[in-house]
Amino acid sequence: MKTLKIPEATIIRLSVYSRYLTQLDKKGIVNISSGEIAEGVGGSPAQVRKDLAYFGEFGTRGVGYNVRDLNQHIIRILGLNKGWKVVIVGAGNLGSALTQYKGFRERGFEVVAVFDNDVNKIGLTLNGVPIFPITKLREVVKEQEARIGIIAVPSKYAQDVADHLVESGVKAILNFAPSVISVPENVELRNVDLAVNLEILTFNLALKKNYD
Amino acid sequence: MKTLKIPEATIIRLSVYSRYLTQLDKKGIVNISSGEIAEGVGGSPAQVRKDLAYFGEFGTRGVGYNVRDLNQHIIRILGLNKGWKVVIVGAGNLGSALTQYKGFRERGFEVVAVFDNDVNKIGLTLNGVPIFPITKLREVVKEQEARIGIIAVPSKYAQDVADHLVESGVKAILNFAPSVISVPENVELRNVDLAVNLEILTFNLALKKNYD
């Protein structure tokens, strides 16, 4: 179990495995093989085993894996057993949708606050999550001990918001604004560019010329 | 210019370059070097040149690239010059947000319709985009010649919606539901799992143990 240099693709797959295992667990399935996992998520058995092998030995030779047990291991590997608190900046369409997104809670994330400048929104709640003015960011982050910030504001404010988040003590940022932002290297940053995903699709369509 | 086997990472970067070039163009900047692009998007000059080299020679040695010209080339490479029409299935929080997301239009995508089962939503519009019942999917897709479908429904309906989209003639699907779905191989599929992105962040935080 050497923990250095894990491919990001492996992390993404582990996340998918975990989701799948959660499903199986709910169905009452107890045991599963790498081959069945591969089939369930669309991959190869060898890949599944290799991904897991980065972190230890979780199966039994000749038998396979215990669904719940393996899922617990993956959840721990991904750090999801810590109950992360998340703040979202931007209560527009996207910010509101993310705040109410059930998929976050299901995976152990709790959105504790949303921030916006719009005086008409401040004081309201989204699904029970309070909307604060941006000026309260630092205070709330400290008080709630939130470690993750999500940026859901227009591009031109993204860097500014990122700076505020960093200054407030957030350790990881998920940026939905389609702009390049920079943060200190002790802060994790990930960009989700919604348009880019469509562009990859159109590139492939254009390449294969099968769009009509 | 051999068009085979382009790394997906290259496509993602091209998309980012293009966004950056659009910014520069608006600022009136005419020329740029691979080094400046690299600095602007956070990469290396060699990487920028290599990415472009997959598709041709767009620069002038000793000089650099013409901003607008290069951007046009990339836009063409990504297939964005075709004015793609998009339908979104699911008018919940996420579907609504995506429908009104300005970033799509800025990159040449037009959301022409949203579909939902909720009778209270049908007939309404989101930012001018009409909401139809799912039963109208095929008809609208055909009529509008939409080629891209976005899935923004709960996981358990995702596969079903995907089947409907494929049956309606859509050639590419962007799936926001956190579930594994399958489509015929002549249909492009891409998954955007919002929780996975947070999980990659927490994995890195957990690894570095710098979250407190």
Add this chain to the structure above:
DNA sequence: CTCCTTTTGTGACAATTATAACATATGCAA
């Protein structure tokens, strides 16, 4: 207890992707 089947974990190999180095082309100045 031994053999046989099954499925893991791993080490060797192959493919892919990124980095670096360099030769080539361009523009400018003298």
Add this chain to the structure above:
DNA sequence: TTGCATATGTTATAATTGTCACAAAAGGAG
């Protein structure tokens, strides 16, 4: 026109990631 500075395009090299094959371990049957 020649030489120099600059920045591209490309080839070679390195690093990373994925695939494959197989030995090792477990469980069950005889």
